[in-house]
Amino acid sequence: MTLPRLVVLSRRGRATLAPDHWAELERHADVLVVPCERAPERADAARLLAGADLLAATNLCLPAVDPDLLDALPGLRGIVLYATGYDHLDIPLLRSRGVGLSILPGYATTAVAEHCLAMLFGLATRLHLAHDRSRGAAPPTVSLRGVELRGRTLGVVGLGRIGGEVARMARALGMAVRGTDTDPAAAARAAASGIETTDLAGALGADAVAVCASHTFGAPPVIGAAELAALAPGALLVNVARASLVDTAAAVAAVRGGRLRGYAVDDTVLDPAVDGDLLAQGRVLQTGHSAWWRDETLDRGARMWGERMLAAVRGAPLDPVTWPEHAPAAPATAAVGA
Ligand SMILES: NC(=O)c1ccc[n+]([C@@H]2O[C@H](COP(=O)([O-])OP(=O)(O)OC[C@H]3O[C@@H](n4cnc5c(N)ncnc54)[C@H](O)[C@@H]3O)[C@@H](O)[C@H]2O)c1
Numbered sequence: 651m652t653l654p655r656l657v658v659l660s661r662r663g664r665a666t667l668a669p670d671h672w673a674e675l676e677r678h679a680d681v682l683v684v685p686c687e688r689a690p691e692r693a694d695a696a697r698l699l700a701g702a703d704l705l706a707a708t709n710l711c712l713p714a715v716d717p718d719l720l721d722a723l724p725g726l727r728g729i730v731l732y733a734t735g736y737d738h739l740d741i742p743l744l745r746s747r748g749v750g751l752s753i754l755p756g757y758a759t760t761a762v763a764e765h766c767l768a769m770l771f772g773l774a775t776r777l778h779l780a781h782d783r784s785r786g787a788a789p790p791t792v793s794l795r796g797v798e799l800r801g802r803t804l805g806v807v808g809l810g811r812i813g814g815e816v817a818r819m820a821r822a823l824g825m826a827v828r829g830t831d832t833d834p835a836a837a838a839r840a841a842a843s844g845i846e847t848t849d850l851a852g853a854l855g856a857d858a859v860a861v862c863a864s865h866t867f868g869a870p871p872v873i874g875a876a877e878l879a880a881l882a883p884g885a886l887l888v889n890v891a892r893a894s895l896v897d898t899a900a901a902v903a904a905v906r907g908g909r910l911r912g913y914a915v916d917d918t919v920l921d922p923a924v925d926g927d928l929l930a931q932g933r934v935l936q937t938g939h940s941a942w943w944r945d946e947t948l949d950r951g952a953r954m955w956g957e958r959m960l961a962a963v964r965g966a967p968l969d970p971v972t973w974p975e976h977a978p979a980a981p982a983t984a985a986v987g988a
Contacts, residue, residue, distance in 0.1 A: 654703040655682070655725075656681045656702070657681075657704070658682070660708055661685065666955070668952070668956070671960070675956070686711045689712065692718070692719070699722070700722070703726065703728075705723075705730070706732070706959050709733045709738065712739075714738060716743075728750040730752045731751060732951060735865065736971060737865035737867050738867065740867050751971040752958045754958070757954050758944075765916060766816045774797050779794055780794050792931055800825065802857035802858060804816075804826070804859070805828055805830070805853030805858070807830055808830075808861065810864065813860070813863070814840055816860050816890075818845075821845075827845060828846040829846070830847065830852065832863075850877070854877055855882060856882065860888045863891055865891065871900075874900055878910065883909060888914045889915040890915075893915055896913075901913045912933050913934050916937045917939050
């Protein structure tokens with residue numbers, strides 16, 4: 651019997667999974683593990699992936715798929731992604747080529763929700779600036795004056811796993827939380843767990859807004875200039891999901907114009923040579939996509955990734971990202987934690 655060929659692209663190579671996971675995978679598949687610090691060049695990708703039935707990759711190693719790459723991989727039937735967000739992948743293209751996609755839903759929910767709260771606390775307390783001032787990295791003229799969060803309102807955009815957890819944590823801090831979701835089922839699950847739901851305008855009217863939504867390949871930002879103009883004057887904006895959900899240039903203009911008291915984003919969006927003053931004053935706080943990077947998520951992510959690879963090589967249908975009609979019925983309440 652010919653075993654399916656699984657190619658694994660990961661920065662840590664074989665160190666990514668436990669040895670017993672590799673052993674089990676190798677009983678069911680012809681496995682090639684390729685350590686990669688970044689996405690391989692096109693010619694290298696086609697060579698490395700030649701003959702692959704299944705590809706397992708991190709977002710770093712697979713930042714895009716396009717028709718040319720898929721043309722070079724006619725046998726590919728599935729991608730097992732080490733990520734929750736897959737907005738960099740063209741799902742209609744994968745679907746048209748019969749390539750399924752498997753992701754890791756929920757492996758980092760707690761970490762990312764905690765990071766969202768940490769960014770909110772950062773903007774409110776100016777903790778990062780107090781630290782910088784104490785080590786001489788920010789001049790004494792940089793203000794450390796902050797605001798309290800208790801009693802303020804938080805609007806949550808996207809009430810899925812992460813947004814739901816952010817809402818619950820913020821309520822525990824004494825914030826009044828209201829959230830919005832474009833998926834009525836997600837909004838209904840949040841409402842059933844006691845979260846007040848509203849429309850986007852209602853969420854944007856809060857003292858602070860947390861962007862926790864998923865993003866769709868090629869879609870425009872959810873928070874653009876018009877939405878920023880609708881924010882309460884002096885609002886705090888935190889984006890823990892994807893930088894592309896917020897129009898960065900418009901957010902910078904809103905910070906400079908005073909509409910936004912601060913913008914925190916879990917990515918690296920500003921060039922210090924251009925907007926270094928905003929970074930030095932801490933009015934833009936950027937954390938370089940580190941929200942998920944915790945001991946627990948690394949363990950959980952590796953385990954889940956290995957399990958999903960194993961399911962894929964055994965022929966199980968991949969997650970219903972490419973084929974939503976294969977989705978199991980939604981649970982009665984929103985998933986919490988991992
Ligand atoms: N920073 C990190 O390290 C990190 C880690 C994991 C996930 N993420 C990002 O967080 C996102 C959310 O993760 P999740 O597990 O909560 O996903 P999820 O699928 O459980 O929830 C996302 C929710 O956003 C909603 N949504 C989509 N577009 C919307 C819009 N325009 N307005 C309002 N709601 C909208 C969806 O309907 C869904 O309910 C992921 O897609 C990923 O991009 C970031």
